[in-house]
Amino acid sequence: xxxxxxxxxxxxxxxxxxxxxxxxxxxxxxxxxxxxxxxxxxxxxxxxxxxxxxxxxxxxxxxxxxxxxxxxxxxxxxxxxxxxxxxxxxxxxxxxxxxxxxxxxxxxxxxxxxxxxxxxxxxxxxxxxxxxxxxxxxxxxxxxxxxxxxxxxxxxxxxxxxxxxxxxxxxxxxxxxxxxxxxxxxxxxxxxxxxxxxxxxxxxxxxxxxxxxxx
Numbered sequence: 001x002x003x004x005x006x007x008x009x010x011x012x013x014x015x016x017x018x019x020x021x022x023x024x025x026x027x028x029x030x031x032x033x034x035x036x037x038x039x040x041x042x043x044x045x046x047x048x049x050x051x052x053x054x055x056x057x058x059x060x061x062x063x064x065x066x067x068x069x070x071x072x073x074x075x076x077x078x079x080x081x082x083x084x085x086x087x088x089x090x091x092x093x094x095x096x097x098x099x100x101x102x103x104x105x106x107x108x109x110x111x112x113x114x115x116x117x118x119x120x121x122x123x124x125x126x127x128x129x130x131x132x133x134x135x136x137x138x139x140x141x142x143x144x145x146x147x148x149x150x151x152x153x154x155x156x157x158x159x160x161x162x163x164x165x166x167x168x169x170x171x172x173x174x175x176x177x178x179x180x181x182x183x184x185x186x187x188x189x190x191x192x193x194x195x196x197x198x199x200x201x202x203x204x205x206x207x208x209x210x211x212x213x214x215x
Contacts, residue, residue: 048074051187053201057093057148059120059151060163064196067093067122071112071187081131087145089124089199097155117156124149124167139183143171168192169199182208 051071058064069091077083097118126147132139146168154160170192173187183205191197 006191007075046074046076049075049203049205051203052202053187053199055093055122055200056196056198057120057122057151058196059093059122059153060071060099060165061097061153061161063095063097063118065093065095065118065120067091067120068200069122069199071203073128075128075130078084081133084131085128087124087126087128087147089126091123092119092121112156116195118123118138118153120151120174121150122151126167128168128171130171130173131202137177139174139175139177139185141171141209143173145169145171165195166195175205183207 009173035080051073053071055067055069056064057067069089071087071089073085073087075083075085094120124147127144128143128145128176130141130143132141146166148164149162149167150162152160152162168191169189170185171189172186173185175183177183185203187199187201187203189199
């Protein structure tokens, strides 16, 4: 009987040595060499930016005005770092008209009156190319945007001037990823063709396709 028990113990020990996955006691643990999946940013995908911000606007009448705007921008990645897209900005501005502004109110004799309040609207349609770097749940990017901007200035006498011009802007943006499909961030921009035109915005982005954040 005792010899049979010894033989059985020898067989169990040999089997356990041949197969390390067998747990021999409470202090033993199961193997931990299972593959670990790491989420990475893919080379394709798209996203939509929805934002709102403030601006300094020079509509071409010699004045510089404070404004606000909303922003919509669909983007698509070319590879891990580069992306292209479009941008639509729509907003308004107001301030004091300048004395030499052709849309300022004038007397019967044609002499310029005292500066008057003006209101204005603006819209811009631009193409965007950007380069992005990611570190964990933070991403930063630089962008170059070019397109056309439309402005309309109206004074207190309801005299309006409309204008349009080409724009080239440099952007910088920083985003915090709340999940693989949602990020929030900020964007600042400067018009390279008109030094007085500046923008700053906050935005919410929704990401689609196979795009995931780098972890």
